[in-house]
Amino acid sequence: MVGFLMSEELENLDELDFQTDTLELPKIPHSWMSVFAGYTAFGFVMTAAVLSILQYTASRPFDLLSLSEQTARSLENFLTSHNIPPDLISVSNPTLYEESEAHYYLHEYSVQLPKSVDPDALERMLNQQMRRNELNVSDFIDGGVKKGVIVSYGEFVFANVRLLSVNEAPNYDALGPPPSKPRDSAASDINLPTVQLPIINKAALPSPPESDKSPEDSLATSAPPADPPQPKKATYSGWVPANREAPMPQNATNVADDIELARVPSQEASNPALIEPKQAVLPTTVAKLAIIVDDEGYGGALTETILSLSPKLTLSILPNTPLGTEIAELGFEKGFEIMLHMPMENTYDGLRHPGQLNTNMSEREITHATKDALKQIPHAIGINNHTGSKFTANAKAMALFIDTIKALNLYFVDSKTTPDTRAYEISKAFGLASAERDLFIDHDNAVKEIRRRFKEVVSIAKANGQAIAIRHFRPNTASVLGELLSTLEAEGITLVHASELVQ
Known part of the structure; x- marks a missing residue:
């Protein structure tokens, strides 16, 4: 029965009319080649547009x-x-x-x-x-x-x-070198020993007590004494690390450095400095002179001139300068002694140098800044201060700094950029090999004045047996320094590195 029904249904299927529509796919409007060509053309147009924009931007002021x-x-x-x-x-x-x-x-x-x-x-x-x-x-x-x-x-x-x-x-047409000042008298032509024309610092050198002396005794005292009176020793009351206490050295008469503040006139600029003989020097003794050349690190013609002079000069190079490292390497190869010209805080806030030491720094910060500067100036065996009228007058800050460089086995020369400096006395208290400069050669940049002050530092060297002078990278100084150095032998002066004069 079931088979009969299925056969009947199959016969009915033959009578059904399955009407189906033909499915037509949409035609692609362009070939793949055309699409590629279109994108390529679009790319060229965009590239041209970008180039036009760049050209416009480059030509735009x-x-x-x-x-x-x-x-x-x-x-x-x-x-x-x-x-x-x-x-x-x-x-x-x-x-x-x-x-x-x-x-x-x-x-x-x-x-x-x-x-x-x-x-x-x-x-x-x-x-x-x-x-x-x-x-x-x-x-x-x-x-x-x-x-x-x-x-x-x-x-x-x-x-x-x-x-x-x-x-x-x-x-504008009146510009030029200032007119030379007329001499007061013919006596100004006489090159008197500077010790006879002192600038008395009353705070450091009190007037001598009155005494009843005969004219003969007074005449005898006009000659330099064999053992000159010494100023009172300072008493250091600032910070000192453990086991570092020591007597303080003598006070010194200090003057301001023009590199520190251009607006501060220096007594040294127009008057002879006070010479205090440090020890009696026999006439046959050859005096020694060290000349420190400050503020190097920028290169140029002045650097080339200095490096062509006697390698017995001492180069003091600033850190964080374009060519400080290279000049230190080149100077060392030529036989110059290398120092770090360490920037320090001064009383004028507008004058700062990258990496300078400040009075508000901790011991760790001072040590880090000093070591960082030394890494930039290879072969440096000593340090002197760049500016620093505030830092060197701060006993604690200087003590922290001196303690740092003593551990590094370096020497220190106080540039004396302020009358209130404590740098040298604290260096001696720590037992650090140290010294202080005697004179700036080019405080006044006039060639005539540079020559006069060079003669003055020669007189200081003869009187004390040694002297330390500082000069800067200035055209006038560089132009006459070679000539001035050639006169030292005839004066009985030996040019030495600064390290030979520290004690």
């Missing part, structure tokens, strides 16, 4: 208007903060330059410098300040004569600064 204005404000703040009154600073209306490479303002300044401001020291500090802002400072030459400085950003000049003495009217 830089907008340096804001930067040039900020530079002008920074320059004006620098000048006024260095004791130049605003009424001595004249500035013209800025000139707008719309060049194809950049748009910027050029500012023209005329600055009358007070007598207390050293132009060379001012330029040196301005150079350091501008470099931190990636700006350049170069000489402003007009008619073959240097008349100031140029502050620029690459090839774009933002400021021309003309420097005049305070007594000159702001006449």
Whole structure:
């Protein structure tokens, strides 16, 4: 029965009409080759557009208007903060330059410098300040004569600064070296021993007690005594590490260094220094002179000149400078003695150097900063301070520093950038091999003054048996130093490294 029903249903299926529509796929509008060609063309168009944008951007001038204005404000703040009154600073209306490479303002300044401001020291500090802002400072030459400085950003000049003495009217044609001062009398031509013309520091050298002496006795005392009276010894009450206490050395008469503050005049700049004989020197004894060359690290023609001179000079090189490491290596190969010119905090907050030591540093921070600086100046066997009028006057800060460098077996020379320095006495208290400079050769950058002060330091060496002088990387000093060194042998002076004069 079941089979009959199934056969009947199968027969009915034959009668059914299955109507189906043919399924047609949509046709591709373009071939794969056409699609590839289209994308390729699109890529070329986009590339051309990007290149056009880049070309436009590259040809578009830089907008340096804001930067040039900020530079002008920074320059004006620098000048006024260095004791130049605003009424001595004249500035013209800025000139707008719309060049194809950049748009910027050029500012023209005329600055009358007070007598207390050293132009060379001012330029040196301005150079350091501008470099931190990636700006350049170069000489402003007009008619073959240097008349100031140029502050620029690459090839774009933002400021021309003309420097005049305070007594000159702001006449640009009047610029030039200051007129020589007339001599008071013919006696100024006599090269008297400087010990006969002292600058008395009353605090350190009290006036001698009155005494009843015959004229003969007074005449006898006019000659240098065999055992000169010594100033009182200082009493050190500052911080001292355990087992380091020792008697303090004698006080010394100190003067300010122009590299520290351009606005601070130094007694040394115009008057002979007081010479205090350290010991009696036999006439047949050959005196020794060490000359430390400060502030190296930037290279250039001055460096080449110095490295061509006697290797008995001592090079003191600043850390964190472009070529400090390379110059230390080259100087050592040539036989120069290498020192680290360690930057230290000064009383003027606007004058700072990267990596300087500050009075608020801990012992660990001072040690770290000192070791970091030494890594940059290879072959350094001694240290002297760069600026540091505040740091060297702080007994605790100096004690921490001296304790650090004694552990490194280095010597120290106090540059004496302040009358209040404690550096040398604390060095002696710690038993560190140390010394202090006697004279700055180029405090005044005039060639005539450099020659006079070189003769003065020769006199100091003869009187004391030895002397330490400091000079800086300045064109005038470099131009005459070779000539001056050649006169030492005839004077009975031997040029030595600074390490030979520390005790």
